[in-house]
Ligand SMILES: NC(=O)C1=CN([C@@H]2O[C@H](COP(=O)(O)OP(=O)(O)OC[C@H]3O[C@@H](n4cnc5c(N)ncnc54)[C@H](O)[C@@H]3O)[C@@H](O)[C@H]2O)C=CC1
């Protein structure tokens with residue numbers, strides 16, 4: 246088997262390359278590239294490991310014809326066009342905890358640097374000025390710290406700030422009262438926060454809702470003399486307004502680690518009074534970089550080698566332990582979804598996925614994803630488990646999941662039902678010997694068949710002589726039959742025939758099969 250190929254396109258701890266190699270991937274490290282150069286080479290890679298310097302745009306994704314996974318060695322993924330990657334079936338992962346302590350510590354360092362004006366004092370002291378009388382700091386003890394965003398990093402900042410005897414308040418619409426109590430912080434709205442805080446520290450992702458959250462109006466109406474720290478993302482603050490507010494003294498001081506445009510080599514804030522900055526160093530400690538490099542390499546190689554999914558932003562998780570157990574189920578689920586998608590006609594608006602017996606105890610999300618991947622193939626042949634739920638949503642397909650712990654005739658079963666104009670239609674399958682997927686029911690008729698390769702589906706009246714006639718027809722066209730599976734509603738009633746063939750059946754042979762007496766439907770299927 247050829248090894249999956251991974252590109253590390255940003256500077257990363259060497260442990261990442263080592264882990265990729267140990268886990269069976271080929272790896273290239275190319276950190277110095279333009280977007281055009283990246284677009285030129287990305288087509289050869291199955292995986293891409295990035296930090297914040299690589300921007301994964303639509304153009305890059307269009308050129309990434311083999312790409313299956315993007316792993317962000319860090320937290321923020323605003324440099325990846327996730328909706329477009331999802332549409333292309335590319336999993337996007339991050340490492341949500343590896344650098345959070347480090348980044349929180351940077352925010353605390355910024356608070357202290359602002360309180361005591363350390364950078365300016367350092368520069369002038371080393372210039373030989375001894376400017377003791379020019380620097381009068383403030384204590385942080387007893388001051389109020391307002392956190393905008395109290396997730397992983399915000400809550401670590403809260404605990405460190407409490408250690409410094411600061412009072413912590415937070416604005417975070419998703420923070421529950423219980424969690425706020427647990428963190429010992431007061432939950433407030435944004436205007437209250439800006440009216441009460443002595444220091445504000447931002448810890449939200451950059452989204453449409455948070456962009457420009459510290460707008461000109463909010464900065465101008467905040468508590469006079471407020472101090473602002475941003476170790477989250479550029480774009481959260483109106484930089485031009487911050488400059489004006491620093492000049493007027495409305496904002497006493499500001500410390501930014503991140504900028505609207507990076508690398509920030511020429512920013513309007515440079516030189517503003519009481520302004521300090523670092524070049525996006527929030528995550529830059531040895532510890533954090535080892536953490537995120539190891540994690541991202543483990544996650545990407547797990548996905549490429551075993552199908553395990555961890556910390557994906559556009560796909561349900563599937564642990565490396567679960568992946569082998571779920572693998573045959575995913576094969577079964579995808580085949581059932583594909584079967585029902587190929588057979589049911591008309592406008593299908595609802596699909597229901599039932600798991601019975603042992604299947605009911607499994608992680609259902611990947612199974613649903615696999616059913617949808619099979620089913621959505623009726624609309625697009627570039628569909629996979631990542632993009633199927635998005636395509637289904639786009640088409641307004643209603644998806645429901647049902648679990649039935651009790652065993653029926655089979656100790657494990659997946660049933661997929663679609664609502665058609667003629668009523669519900671379902672197919673069901675099980676695993677033989679825990680790993681061999683088998684179809685066991687098709688539209689109410691019991692059958693036993695493997696779903697693979699080229700197949701022919703025939704609905705006919707259960708009459709003697711029919712099987713001979715269809716066999717003769719296929720033989721006369723030199724089409725070899727691999728397996729032959731029969732099922733019927735009752736003796737003499739409606740019967741189904743499912744054949745696996747060694748080659749694709751030509752349309753004219755299908756037309757001739759349709760002419761055979763008693764035949765109601767003939768359809769070629771592909772798995
Ligand atoms: N400077 C640096 O090097 C680093 C920067 N970061 C940035 O820090 C951000 C936060 O990281 P984590 O705390 O790990 O993320 P997180 O997801 O744990 O926390 C983010 C918090 O923001 C809150 N939030 C979302 N929308 C909001 C809104 N409209 N208003 C207020 N709060 C809102 C969420 O409810 C959540 O609690 C990342 O998204 C990343 O952009 C992360 C690591 C390093």
Ligand SMILES: O=C(O)C(=O)COP(=O)(O)O
Pocket residue numbers: 296297298318319320321322344525526527528529
């Ligand atoms: O993890 C994050 O969100 C960061 O911003 C860290 O960025 P970096 O990996 O240092 O380019």
